Amino acid sequence: MSAMALAFATPMAFATNGYFTHGVGSHNKAQAGAGLASPSQAIDAANNPASAILVDDQTNASLSIFSPRRSYTASASMAQGNGGAFSIMTQGELDSGSEYFPLPAISKKWMWGDDSALAFSFYGRGGMNSDWKGGAAAFDPDGPGPAPVMTMPGTFGMGDTGVDLMQAFVELAWAKKVSDTFAIGVAPVVVIQAFEAKGLEAFTGYTKTFAANAAQGGAPANSLTGNGHDMSTGIGFKFGANWQVSDSVSLAFAHQTEIGMSEFDDYSDLFAEGGAFDIPSSTRVGVSFQATPALTIHLDGESIGYSDIGSVGNSGLNIYACPTAAIPVPKDLESCLGGNNGAGFGWDDMSVVKLGFTYNAGDTTYRAGFSKGDQPIQPSEVLFNILAPGVIEQHISFGMGKKLSNDREWGFSLMHAPEKSVKGGSMFDPTQTIELKMHQFELEFYYTW
Template structure:
């Protein structure tokens, strides 16, 4: 099977267009959907080309292969600002708010091959992580301007970080391998709605703080890796070191980030171990250290506890020390200065554990656990309302199915448990609380030209004796849903996605069912805001007509059991919470293109006919045929 580099380039371009929302601080829990199914391990164990981003020495075991995948991150973020009896909130918004943006696509791709028996090369395009918040109500209104910031002006940030490690690995002898990567990096960032800070005389340049659109930063670093195999390949150890990645500065936000807009990627290093009690059972663990605190824009303290109060041994920025001293090049404590306010993050140690079992010669299953202590000290909650990286515990399951010798299909689900942090006595607001939990869904394809020295042995030896999958397929689409309502609307367009499976009786007729998430919309009538969150389970007939050998048009007709949660608010207060579930018609049209023998690209429009409103879903994705 031929790996098409034009298609790979297209996916790489897409990767630069979508933000991620990460879980180990702002880093992803692991490189590649396969790794994330094992808790993110990858230092001592990796079998696909994406694993070379975790340890370049993995390339000696990946063979010749190409990988493409897509993950959907579903972070649910919330923030709350309120006053204690001892102190007012200076007229700021007092209440809680949830971020609107809830789904993010994270594409990935990679390729690896051996040049000789000893020398191997690889390249990957992966999301390193990111942060996104999009609060519909401003947490800090009443100041800023002129004019003053209104409460209904949104506030948030949008940051995405992309890595392209180009790796070379050398097998020194039968048991040891070394690897090195040149890591190219791009970061995209914007901030909006934080005009309130303009009311304080703490800025180097008020025009480079907020609402300046996207800015881009570029840079490069180096990653080194080693792997050693012992005890007849039953034990593998690994080490990695990634240098600080030096990035160009964010000129549009040079008064927000310390060191005049600097936002380097922190140094990180780790150790890993993989044990194989039997050929088809792998138990792996990593420990990774990420030095967030060494990056001034991330690690410098932000507004927190009054320095005269209980700081728990953690310094907090004393705003009084810089009042009246900005803008002045001689004052490093101004926002944007070398000692300017940051997010106050600590360095982080991440612990990862994963298990993989080869059920038979076509199926592997895996599970994992990933833990890190939140990098945010409790006295640094105020700034981190914009970046609530509070989560600590991650649980994952996954599988790889091999329908033939040249194709692997991998899926992963990760649940990230919720965690909240709060603190009163902050410098700018009195009390602040932040929280987040996440879901991660991922699907990837691996085209295997040479499986490498060990990968096939990690499947089970028994023949597949399960279901005959001929005619079956599964797919995933991501796109935009639109609610058709008559009320005054805040937001009717939002992300939508679906996962589905079906069976083709022949090339003209099939049946398909799945789960559809239509996300939410907000409508306003006077001071009353109504938020509707909708998802659905679908089942229907699919009719296809092949226009060419690769291109088909399709139509769909069926039904959907729709579940709607409706929240009605008057101001910040929740006045009613109801549900509205029921069966509704579902129909649509689309096109399908056969990219490879087992992989189709699909684009479609669907209508969900509710009695009170219609919802349209425009989506595109890929279909895997088994």
């Protein structure tokens, strides 16, 4: 419970593969997330439940310090808020605050009978995180009304702007050896998530709540922004298998179902489907090859179904169809913010290939890895993704573990995600472009006993 308390006491920003972490467990992260087919620690049950029967009885704990560096730049606007434009007037490059995040994880494995095992795992992740202080926006606050175009402080003209998503995962994996070479596993996955948004009042007129009452002058969208952290819960399942094909080759498969979460009621005017923010499904496959007695090579692949989650996958351009948007397209109340087809971040599904290496040198194990994926944000979606600039595509990682007496071990992993950017036109001001940038570092220490 102390690990869960620490996870929710500190904002997280794990925008690595979208907002999934590049790995779970320090040794897995040191291999850029590769090694699904070659488990070695209790926390591997969080990657593949079948791993629980394949590792020693142990407890594994870790703490990471994650540092994402996020920024955006807006080109000069010719419209400057006139003609119905919403123009970002920030001069130069603006950096997001909140650059360091501690995150704990813990797992324990024990045998259950002769050929079955259980493993408890807790870990956190997030990634839809930003903290923009400063900046400015120009727009006409009352449309064609008497008030002039105004330039107001904040990324979206309403002061400090940003979002914070935190997610805690609790799993209890059960695994069984079907034969000497084949293991299966399943785990219920309980998720608790918290979300906060601030500085988004400028979009009130594009919410379903407001648009539904536009003929009467609109209704306040009290569940759009500035309501502090709201909580959401849900449960899904993860299942997997591991096959030791030969003395030198092993294969693994794992799948996590889409997890339906309770709605964020305090943000029902922001997220699609009245505040829904479900966890996308993910599928992983891996092969490990023991090239020499000391060297093992891992090749993994992962696919994440972001596009199936309306609040994440719906295009921000859907907002044009909201009846209050002055754009000549067919109108649909459900396309407003908070509607069933409400505007989202427009993220595509993401596929990642991971290559990892493990080298055993006596009591010391060295690990390294590289992963590559296509970031999920399209150039046409950059405006809303100022809030969630998950543009990372590559991870370079390294780590080591040192065995101690009494089956104890300590180690670390170090990750660097090189800078990646995406640039596109602002959907509310066709005269300007916006560029999002991010690079990352992470240092994690673990101890096993």
